Every structure is written in C-alpha cells, then in structure tokens.
Amino acid sequence: METGFTLSNTIAAILTIGIISFLWKDNPLYKLCESLFVGVSAGYWFVSLYYQNLLPKLFDTLGLTQLFTSADIEPGAIQILINEGRVDNSFLYLIAGILGALMLTRLIPNLGWISRWPLAFIVGTTSGLYFTTYFQSNAMAQLRSTILPLDSIGNVVIVIGTVCGLVYFYFSKEHKGVMGGAARVGVWFLMITFGASFGYTVMSRMSLLIGRFDFIFSTWLGLTG
C-alpha cells in the first residue's frame, strides 16, 4: 500500500477518524461519514447485484444480452432455441425473472397484491429447503456427536451439556423440579460458552482496531516504522 499524505490515504484517514469520532458523540463529521457510507454502499450493492446476479444469471442465460450485443458471450436459451430448435433448461430462469418482475407490481396500487406471490414462493421454498438441511446438520449431526461412551471427563461434559441444553429449549413443560434443575445447568453451559466466545471475539475486534490505528499512524502519518 502507498504510504504518506496521498489523496486516497488522506480521504481514508479522515473517514476512519470520522467514524471513530462517534465514540465521543454524534457530530457533523460522523453524520457526513455515515451518509457517505450508507449512500455509497447502497449504490455499490445495486451495481454489484446487477452485475453478479441479474446480468449473468438472467439476461445472459436467457440470451437477452446476446440479442443486443456482438460481444463473445455463450449462446443463451433463445439462441439455442433458434439455432438448434430445442428448448434448453435455461428457460427455467424465466420463472425467476417473472417472479422478480411481479415484485414491481407493488408500485401499482391496484395490483400490489400480486407481489405477495413471489414473496410466498421465496418464504415457502426457503422453509422447505432448510427443513432438511437444518435437520441433518443441526439435529442428526449433533445427536451422532453426542452419543459417546462415558469413559472420559470430556465425554461426560459433552453429554451432560447437550442433554441439559436440550431440556432448557424444551417448551412444553414448565421448568420446575428435575426439569428446572437440568434447565439451569443448561443455562450455565450456555453462559460459559458465551463468555468464552465473547472474550475470543473481543480479541479479534481489538486486532481490527489496531489495524485501523496502524493505518492512521503508520501508513498515513508515517510515525512508526
């Protein structure tokens, strides 16, 4: 990276200081940085989504791009239909395109209800797809890893921790008596895990902070070697 008071370094340093100034209080410099950050990132994501999704996955695959350009792009579904006379599977992307276009009916007050269809499709397919994958990764894999012989302290801790954690997340019975005791142990396990995770993440955040300070003091100001 180029060091010193270059234009890009100076802008980056001012924006970094502007964002960090929020620790003091809300101030005009932070407001400027925040507005820039939100605005630029929103625009960036729009362009990024267009070039990473809409263009390659819809327009190129269907062959719409190829109709308007002479660039060397692989033939899409329309070209395959015209040249080879067969309906390519890529035409299925048309369904996604139509569903996406239906979202825009929200802009027409009388037809706004149609936009619920693609929403229902997305929520429904998501739930269905994740039902099996979550079950396999979160339930079956966890179960398999918990069935252990009680021949070491580590195994005993894993079995007790998992069983008590499951009891805590059992909602059909009030946490009283044995259930209450097991649930309490489950919460201890959770809190110990959270504590360890908290410490670990704080350390990684500190390294991010050090990285920004290093940029300001070393790369920009050149104060350290």
Add this chain to the structure above:
Amino acid sequence: MLNRTGGIVFTTLAIIACCVMSDFVYADNSAVPEDPSFGVPAPPSNVRVEDVPGDAGGAVRVRWNLSPDDVDRNTKFEGYQILRSTQIDNNFEIIGTSPPGQDLFTDNSTTDGVEYYYIVRADAGSMISESPPRGPVKSSQQWFNIGRLNSFIALLILSTAIILYINQAKRGKELYVRKIAGLDAVDEAVGRATEMGRKIFFIPGTQDMNNVQTIAGVTILGRVARLTAQYETPLDVPVSRSMVMVTAREVVKEAYLNIGRPDAYNDDMVHYLTDDQFGYAAGVDGLVVREEPATIFYMGAFYAESLILAETGNSVGAIQIAGTAMPAQLPFFVAACDYTLIGEELFAASAYLSKEPKLLGSLKGQDLGKLIILVAIAIGVILETAGWFDFSRLFTVQ
C-alpha cells in the same frame, strides 16, 4: 558430573533400543521375504463398473477380482490404481488408488449423464499391468437416496407430529407452551415507549428472507406492530434487504389493518438503508442516537454488527430485547440487552406471541422431536458405554 552420568545412561539406553529395534526389523523381514522372481504383476480380473444405486448422483462404483500377485508375502505389490476416461481407447487418467487386498473403489467425482470408461491397474512400483477398459457407465441420481433413509424416517415422524399438533390446535385444543422470559417484556417495553412518547425501533437482522431467523424476526414484528397500532406508538423499522423491506411492510400493514387502524400505517415506517453490513450498522447507530427510541428490538440473524448496534442502543437508555440463533453473536446481546431470546427461543417466540395454530403445532411437534432425541442420547450413551453396539452409526447421514 551429573551431565556425564546422564550422557552415559542415555547412550546405554539408546544402544539397547537400537538392538531391540533391529531385532524387530529383522523379524519383520523374515516374516515376509521378498520374492526375487517377482516381475510384472498379474492384472486384476473381472472389473465391474456401475452407477452407485440409491444415491444423489455423481458417483460410480468400480469392483474387481484381486490380482493373483496381491498376496501378503509380496512386499513389492503396492496396490491398485484406478484410471478413468470418457473415451474407450485413450486419455485415461489416474483418479484414485486402493491398497492391496481391497477390491472396491467409489469414484465420487463423476458428472451425471457423462459416459465413463475405467481401467484398474495392478501396481508393483516400476512394474504395472492393466485390466481392459470397462464401460461405458453413467452416474445418475435416484429418486430415493438410501444413505439418507434415517433422515427421511426422522423427518417423517417429525412432520406427522407437527401436522397432528396443528390439527389439534385448529380444533381449539389448548396447547401448553411455557413462559419465555424475554417475551413477557415485549408488552412492557411497548408500554414504556408509549408512556414516554418515543419511538420503537425494530431491527430484523442483516440477512435476507431466505434465512429462517429473518422469517421468525418478521413474524415477531407482526406482534409488535399490533401493539404499536393499538397504543398509537411510533414504529421505525430500518432494514438492510429489499426483500425484507417488502415483507416487513406487508406484515406491519396487515397488523395495523387487523387492529382497525389502517390510517395510522404508512410505508415509511419500514425503510431501506443499505445492503452493506457496516453501512447499515452506521446508519442505524445514527438513527438511534438522534431519535433516542425508548425501546429497540433486535430479532433475526446478525453478524459482527450486533454489538455495535446493541451498545449504541444501550448508550441512549433504551430497553432492548434481542433474539437470534447466531451462536457467535448471542454473547453480545446477552451482555448489552435487557432480555435475550437465545437460539430456538426466537422461533418459539413467534408461536408463543401469535398463538397461531400452525406455529403452535410446529413448536409442539419440535418439542416431541427433542424428546425423542433425548431418549436416543440416553439409549445410545448406555449402549456405547457398555460397548454393546455403535448406536451413533444409525444417525450418520451420507
């Protein structure tokens, strides 16, 4: 002095160890002496290739009869090489190896629908011999994956239980769900904002509608919106995904309609900031310090922005109720919020709050699943500890 004594002892022990080891090496060599007459190994015979039955595709099974030279006494025999090509007569490449004594190889790198030919090569270092090419064979996925039969049965039981419970709930049967601590605070938090005449912020996470946590968060938003409609409390929902914005608007609008206050709803209650994770965090932080909401809900999937958001909310003195199933972010919400719905409590919360038969039935069905898992763990641990049966094998999903 000590060093010298130690050195002598160490040297003596090393010499003894060398003598013992050389005995072992000699004994090993004497057990399987090299066959000086061994040349080119005989090739494996009767090579069979087939699509792996009952799988998700992408795999071909290769079997063969062992080479007559694949015997314990032969130290030169190194095993088998499996070669693959899409043409019968050339372009064969090694795709894997099998040790001596093994007569099976599964090629997990095939493309469904492509015809492949296989050769199995007996490998004795510099000497090799090959079987004739076998094929063509095409891999394909079957309607039923035998390797996931256990998963299928478990999901069938779970789905049946959920459907039965949903039907019970629809028929009006009271399904008990224990109190969830953080949820009792929802009404209290909305009431506080109403008394103070300040806004309620609802942050549905930074992930899209294809994340179940976001779906759960938006469901809870429906309940919060009903309360804000009832008490005429201003509600602000900044979102980071366009799909979430559309869904959240639908949910909030419906809540205001159901309460009979469609006039109090406006689309600006749910507004888009940016898709960028930290751009969104910076935007929400700015809104929080300027608007000073009385209550903030964080319900959905969060990543590294969780503590930035929760700490800012804490600094303006807002009551904060969080819920997420992201294990790495839960510690931050636990530390910085007044109440936190941990993991599955987030999903249970939507059922508890809405009393919707479908959600309640799902929750009860899942509880039955947990009960079955607890019993399976108990049985499995006993069997494993006694060394009678590898019970965990039953839960392996391919």
